[in-house]
Amino acid sequence: xxxxxxxxxxxxxxxxxxxxxxxxxxxxxxxxxxxxxxxxxxxxxxxxxxxxxxxxxxxxxxxxxxxxxxxxxxxxxxxxxxxxxxxxxxxxxxxxxxxxxxxxxxxxxxxxxxxxxxxxxxxxxxxxxxxxxxxxxxxxxxxxxxxxxxxxxxxxxxxxxxxxxxxxxxxxxxxxxxxxxxxxxxxxxxxxxxxxxxxxxxxxxxxxxxxxxxxxxxxxxxxxxxxxxxxxxxxxxxxxxxxxxxxxxxxxxxxxxxxxxxxxxxxxxxxxxxxxxxxxxxxxxxxxxxxxxxxxxxxxxxxxxxxxxxxxxxxxxxxxxxxxxxxxxxxxxxxxxxxxxxxxxxxxxxxxxxxxxxxxxxxxxxxxxxxxxxxxxxxxxxxxxxxxxx
Numbered sequence: 511x512x513x514x515x516x517x518x519x520x521x522x523x524x525x526x527x528x529x530x531x532x533x534x535x536x537x538x539x540x541x542x543x544x545x546x547x548x549x550x551x552x553x554x555x556x557x558x559x560x561x562x563x564x565x566x567x568x569x570x571x572x573x574x575x576x577x578x579x580x581x582x583x584x585x586x587x588x589x590x591x592x593x594x595x596x597x598x599x600x601x602x603x604x605x606x607x608x609x610x611x612x613x614x615x616x617x618x619x620x621x622x623x624x625x626x627x628x629x630x631x632x633x634x635x636x637x638x639x640x641x642x643x644x645x646x647x648x649x650x651x652x653x654x655x656x657x658x659x660x661x662x663x664x665x666x667x668x669x670x671x672x673x674x675x676x677x678x679x680x681x682x683x684x685x686x687x688x689x690x691x692x693x694x695x696x697x698x699x700x701x702x703x704x705x706x707x708x709x710x711x712x713x714x715x716x717x718x719x720x721x722x723x724x725x726x727x728x729x730x731x732x733x734x735x736x737x738x739x740x741x742x743x744x745x746x747x748x749x750x751x752x753x754x755x756x757x758x759x760x761x762x763x764x765x766x767x768x769x770x771x772x773x774x775x776x777x778x779x780x781x782x783x784x785x786x787x788x789x790x791x792x793x794x795x796x797x798x799x800x801x802x803x804x805x806x807x808x809x810x811x812x813x814x815x816x817x818x819x820x821x822x823x824x825x826x827x828x829x830x831x832x833x834x835x836x837x838x839x840x841x842x843x844x845x846x847x848x849x850x851x852x853x854x855x856x857x858x859x860x861x862x863x864x865x866x867x868x869x870x871x872x873x874x875x876x877x878x879x880x881x882x883x884x885x886x887x888x889x890x891x892x893x894x895x896x897x898x899x900x
Contacts, residue, residue, distance in 0.1 A: 543576065543583045543846055545836055546590070546611035548602060548626060548637070549618055553594025554719070557745045557774055558825055559618040562640050563589065565829025566615055568812045573833070576840050583846070585837070592617055596625040603629045611635065612848050613836045618825060620644030620661075621689040627651045636852035638835050640828035641768060641791070644693045648873040653852055655873040657831045657862065658791055659880060661690070664767050665697025667789050667880045667896045668740060672765065673705040677737035680706075681713035683727060683751065685743055688719065694742040694767050702740075712736050721747075724754045732760050742767045749778035756782040763787055771824055776885055783888075789880045792824040792864045793892050802863045805830060821890070824864075824881075831862035 547566055550559035566587065575582050588609050590602040599617070603626035606614055614630055614637040617623045623642040630637045631653040639647055639656035643664060648654045672680060680702050684695035699711050713734035715727045728751070731739060741751050741764060748770055755764060763785060770788040779786075797803040805827065810820045835858055840846070843854035859868040867875050882893045 541581065541583050542586050543840065544586050544588050544609060544611040545570075545833070546588050546606035546609070546614035546616075546635075548590060548592060548599075548606060548614050548616035548622075550594040550622065551589075551591040553598075554744045554746050555594040555619045555769075557772060558641075558769060558823075559592075559594070559616075561772070561823040562616065562618045562825045562829040564813070564816070564818065565640070565809070565826035565831075566833050568809055568826075569830045569833035569837075571812070572808065573837055576837055578840070578844050578846065592619075592622045592626070594619060594622065596621055599623075599625040600629060602626070607633045607635060612846055613638065613839070613851055615829070615832045615836060616640060617642060619690060620647055620693065623647045623654070624689055627654050630654065633848075634852070635848045636839070636855055638832045638855075640832040641825045642690075643768065644689045645872075645874075646689065646693075652873070655835070655855055655869055655875075657835060657864065657867050657875045658768075658828055659877040660874060661694045661767070662697045663878070663898055664789050664880060665694050665699075666701040666898055667882070668765055668767065668787075669698050669701035669705060670898075671787070671789075671882055671896060672702065672738045672740070672763075675738075675763070677763075678706050679710055679712045679734075679736045680738045680740055681715070681731045681734055681736040682711060683715045683717065683724075683731065683739065683741040683743070685747065686716045686718055688744075690767075690769070691742045691744075692716075695740065698740045698742075717747075722750055724751050725758065728755050728758050728760065731755075732758055736762060738762055739764045740766065742769065745769060745772045745775060748772075748775045749783070752779040752786060753782045768824060771883065771890060773819055773821055773823075773890075776888055776890075783885045785884060785886075787882065787884050787893070789882055789896075790824040791881065792822070792827040793881045793883070794822045794827075795892060798863070798865045799861045801834075801861055802827075805863045827863040831860075831864050831867060834860050834862055835867060 592599040592602040599622035620642040643661045685691035765787040771790040839855040843850040
């Protein structure tokens with residue numbers, strides 16, 4: 511009888527322990543807010559995606575918690591790899607939604623952002639792009655925001671720069687089917703024609719995804735003899751275009767957008783990269799505010815600790831800012847509810863690393879300044895800032 515009683519007591523004790531454990535887990539989970547990181551870590555844009563993720567990871571290290579009504583919540587990053595592919599992007603987005611994230615950050619690459627946008631919208635989860643610059647990312651999607659400037663602005667900036675540097679003709683090379691490349695190329699064409707005339711674009715060439723031989727495309731460009739080439743493309747493609755252009759004897763300046771601010775392009779293109787020109791979002795030599803000053807010092811230490819180059823990519827700064835926007839929206843909403851966080855995001859204003867950030871009616875950051883850089887002696891060198899009044 512005593513044995514039966516002891517067994518019964520042990521069973522009750524075990525049950526209580528199990529229930530208690532479940533209760534503890536629930537309490538613990540209720541103090542965690544999950545933020546999704548939707549980025550390419552592999553594929554054509556894996557290099558840039560990883561740089562963006564580093565900025566988000568560092569922001570999470572600096573600001574690992576958020577207080578809501580006197581309760582401290584840990585912020586957990588849930589990372590997925592969209593593999594630089596539109597089909598994979600949908601699967602990655604669905605994975606984040608299933609994991610219970612309240613906000614999503616990313617992605618590097620406008621195409622994958624556009625592909626996933628409707629799924630985030632349907633799930634009622636706000637997304638904050640860091641460097642996805644195509645207008646279609648946020649257009650018609652009340653749940654997608656972004657902290658970077660847009661391609662119409664960037665294309666206009668580069669067209670103005672080329673014209674101011676006495677270019678009267680230009681050739682444009684873009685990737686077929688890539689929203690970023692084709693979009694930015696189109697905006698450059700429109701802006702340059704307005705400045706230099708309808709006949710100023712002397713060659714428009716396209717190439718396929720994963721193409722590695724550009725000699726036919728570049729031979730056409732060489733025959734057109736442009737004053738400048740504008741070739742917005744991926745990190746993987748850029749050094750191939752640059753090297754093969756110089757090998758064919760093309761000597762005019764080669765320009766592109768923000769994706770070209772990546773040290774691997776310079777490393778892989780070698781001396782051929784000298785003199786390339788690009789637009790970008792950030793320059794660590796000119797911190798905009800105290801947050802930026804702190805970021806520059808701390809992020810360089812973080813990069814060193816993680817065996818990365820201490821050169822700060824602009825997309826890392828944007829990744830950091832995207833996290834800060836999410837954090838502020840959660841604070842302003844005073845809630846873990848995604849819909850309330852989205853509503854709060856509309857009115858968010860922060861002093862981020864890349865400047866003051868607030869959003870217009872489309873969810874786009876109100877930004878009007880770009881940094882122009884070149885490559886000199888194997889390193890990126892700041893040339894000037896360009897402001898366009900809208």
